[in-house]
Amino acid sequence: MKFLRRFWKRISNFVARRNGAGRLREEIQEHLALETEANIRAGMKPEEARRKAVLQFGSVEAVREGYSSEKGLPLVETILQDCTYAIRMLRKSPAFTVVAILTLALGIGANASIFSLIHALLLKNLPVADPKTLLRLGNSNDCCVGMGSHDSGEHSLFSTNTYEYLRKNLPEFEDLAGIQAGWTYRQVVVRREGSEDPPRSVMGEFVSGNYFNTFGVAAVAGRTLVDSDDVAGAPLAAVMSYETWKTRFHGDASIVGGTIRVNTHPVTVVGIAPRGFYGDRLWNAPPEFYFPIETMVPIANVTYVHGTEAQWLYMVGRVRPGVSRAQLQQKVNTLLQQQLATTPRYRSEEGKLKLKNQHVVLTPGGAGIQAMQEQNDRQLRLLMAASGLLLLIACANLANLLLVRGMARKAEMNVRAALGARRGRIVRQLLTESVLLAGAGGLAGLAVAYAGTSMLLAMAFPGSVNDPISADPSTAVLAFACGLSLVTGVLFGVAPAWIASKSEPADALRGARTIAGGATVLQRTLVVLQAALSLVLLVGAGLFAKSLNKLEHIDLKLDPVNRYIVHINPQSAGYVQHEVGDLYRTIEERFHALPGVEKVGISSYTPMEDNNNGWNVVVQGKPDPNLIASYVKANAEYFDSVGTRVVMGRGITAQDTANSTGIAVVNKEFVRRLFKPGENPIGQHFGGSPKTAADWEIVGVVEDTAYESATFKDHMMYFVPLMQREKSADYPIDKDENMYAGAIVLKTSRPVDDxxxxxxxxxxxxxxxxxxxxxxxxxxxxxxxxxQARMLSRLTMLFGGLALLLSTLGLYGVTAYAVARRTSEIGIRMALGARRATVTAMVVRGALVQALIGLGIGLGVAMLCVRGIESQLYEIKGVDPGVLTGAVLMLIAAALLAGLIPARRAASIEPARALRAE
Structure with a gap:
C-alpha cells in the first residue's frame, strides 16, 4: 500500500508539473505578445520588439532552446551555449558586471603584483645551466672583507688561499668558483679607449677564471673568462654584460677585442655575457663588467687578495652526479680546518681550541647568493598576507553580489525549472557566469598587477640601474593569476548559484509576497567577515604608519638642510696612498671656491649611508671589553658639514696632520661603554688591542650621530684625522687602504639646484x-x-583603505537589498503609524549590528596577527590603543554611512505605493 501511495503521489506531482508548465507556457506567450505589441507601438521594428520582449522576461527562448533539448548535445556545444548566454546576461547588467570585475581586479591584481616580486626575488633560480646541481659553501651573507670568524665557527667568507686549497682538494665539484663578496661597495671607473665620453663609475665584479664555466654560461660574442686569465702577469681581461653592451655601446661588435680603461688601466674586453645573465646574485644594480681575481691587485690596488687572514670571497660549485652531500659536507669541514691550521690566527693554544669548531654549511646555490632575498623576505611575505586578506574581502563582495543577483533572477529560475531545466543545469549556468566574471577580473587584475609591480619596484629599489627584476608578468605570474581567478569564480560562485537555483515551477504562477525577510544569513555572514578582515588590515596599516612616523622623527643628531653628498673613489682614479693628502687639500680649495659653499667635509663614509667599518677597541690601562666601534676618517670641517656637535673637548682641526700626535674624537656612547660615570675621557688613549692601546689620544666627544641605520642602538664610534695612521702601524702607507676617502659633504648657504x-x-x-x-x-x-619602512607603510595603508571601501560597499549592498525585500513590510509599518525616524533607526541599527559583530571578531584576530609583525615595527609592542581606536571608529563611520543611505530610502517609502507593488 505504501508503494502504491508513493507511486500515485509521484504521478500526481508529474501531472501537476506538466499542467503547471502548460499554463506557464500560455502565460509566457501571452506576456511576450503584449510586450512585443508595446514595443512596436514605441517605434521598434517587429524583430527588435520581439527580441527585447524576450530579454525583458528572462530569455525564455534561450531557456527553451538551451535546456529542453540539452539531452544529446555534445559537451563542447553545451558549454558554448552556457558561455554565450552568460555573456549576454552579463551585458544586460553592466553596472553589476563592472562592479564585480573591478572588485576582483583589485584583489587579484594586488596578489599578482606581490607574487611577481616574491617569484622574482624568492622563488627563481639564476639563469644558468642546471641550477639544481649548484652548491654554495656557506649560509650567510657576511660582507665584505673580514679578518676573524663568528663565535659559532661558521664560515661563509673565505681567503684566496682557502679557496685555492679547497678547489684543489675537492674533486667532488666539477668546478668551484671564487666570487668577490663586496663588489657592490667597490665600484670601478670605466672609459672606452679613444672615446671623448667622460669616465663612468660602474659595478664591476672580480671572479675566478672558471666563474662562467661553473655556471655553464657561454658568451654571445667573443669568449668568457678562463683560468689562464686568472694568473699573475696575464693580460688584463674583462667580460662585459649584455645589457651594458646594448645600452652603452649600442651592440657594437668591435668592442670585443677592444680596450677600455678601468681605473686608468688598459683592459681588453674578451667577450659579452649572455642576455639575461646578471651574475651570481640578484641585485638592483648588477655588474657591468667581470674581471679575473688576479687583476684586482693592479686594477683596484688592494692588498688583501693574497693575504692569509683577509676573508673576502664567496664560493659556489657544481657538484658531480652521485656525490653524497653529507659526505661532502664532512670533507669540506676537514679540509677547511687543515687549511686554517696553517694561518697565524689558529697557531696559538687558544686558536687551536677554536679551530675544532670551524666549519662550513653547504646550501643550495641555484638561486645564487641570497643577500637581497634575505633583506626582503619578511616584508614580501607580510605584504602577501595583507593582499590575501584583501582578496578575501573582494571575494566576499563578489559572493554577495552573486547572491543578490541570484535572488533578483528568481523569476527567471522558476521559468527555467517550469520548462524542464534540472537544478544541476541551472547551477552550471550560474557557475559559468561567475567563472566568466572571475576570468574578466583576472585579466583586469593583470593590468593592475603590472602597474602595481612597477610601483613596488620604484618604492623598494629607488634609483636602481639595469634592474634584473621585471614588472612584466612572467609565466608563473600568469599561471598564478589565472589559477586564482578560476578558484575564485568556482569557490565563491558555488554557494550563490546553489541558493539561486532553488526554484519551483509553481512559484512562477503565484505572486511571491515578500511581507518580511531581508538579507540571508549567508549574506550577513559575508559582511561580518569583511568587517573583521578590514579591521585587521586597518590596524596593521595604522601600526606601520605609526612605526614609520617614529622612525622619521628620531633625532639623528644631524642637520641635512642645504647639504649634499658626493661619493668618490680616489683609488679607482689611480691615486696611491701617499698622494691622497695633496688631493684632499685640492678638493677643499676647489669646492670652497664654488658660490654658496660654506663647509667641505671629507670622510671615509657618511651618516645614514649603507656602509660601516668596525674595529675592536681597548682603552689603555683597562681590560679588553671585546667591543667593536665604528671607525671614520674625516677632515677638520667634517663635523660642521654633517651637523654633528662637539659636546666636550675639541674636534678635528687642520693642525692634526700626518706628522702630529694621533688623536681621536669619540661619541657619547663610546664614553658610556668604556668609561665609568664621571670619568673624564679627554687625554685617555685607546687602540685595537692591549698592545696597541696607545694608538689614539681622545681629544673630544661628539653627539651620538646616527650612522648606517636610525635604529642602530648603542653605536660606539670614533673619528680620526684623514691623514693620520695608528701609532702601531708596522706596514707602509701605500698598503693602507684606510687612507682613501669615500665621500665629500658640502654645506651650502642656500639650495644649489645644479x-x-x-x-x-x-x-x-x-x-x-x-x-x-x-x-x-x-x-x-x-x-x-x-x-622599506615607507613601502610597508604605504602599501598596508593602501590595502587597508581598499578593504574599508569594499567592506562599506558590501554592507551598503546587503542593507539596500534587505530594504528592497522588506518594502511591503516597511510600507505596512508606516501605514500603521511608524515614524520615519523609527524606520531609519531600524535599518541603521541592522547595519551597525553586523559591523560590530565583525569588529569583535576582527579585534581578536588583530591581537594575534600583531605578534607576527612586531619584529618589523619600531618601538611598538602589541596593539596600540590609539591605532585600534582609530580603526574601530573608521569602520563604525563606514557602517553608519553604508546604512544611512538605504535607511533614508526606506523612510521615504509611501505606504500605498508599497502595497500596490504587491
Missing amino acids: METLARRTLASINPNLSVVKFQSFDAQIAERFS
Missing part, C-alpha cells in the same frame, strides 16, 4: 678620472634608509 653638475665639473678639473660614484642631497640619503 650642485651635481658643479661637483662633476670640479672633480674633472682636478683629475679627468676622478668621477662621481654617486651624488645625493643629504635629505635623499637619509630618506633612502627608510625606503
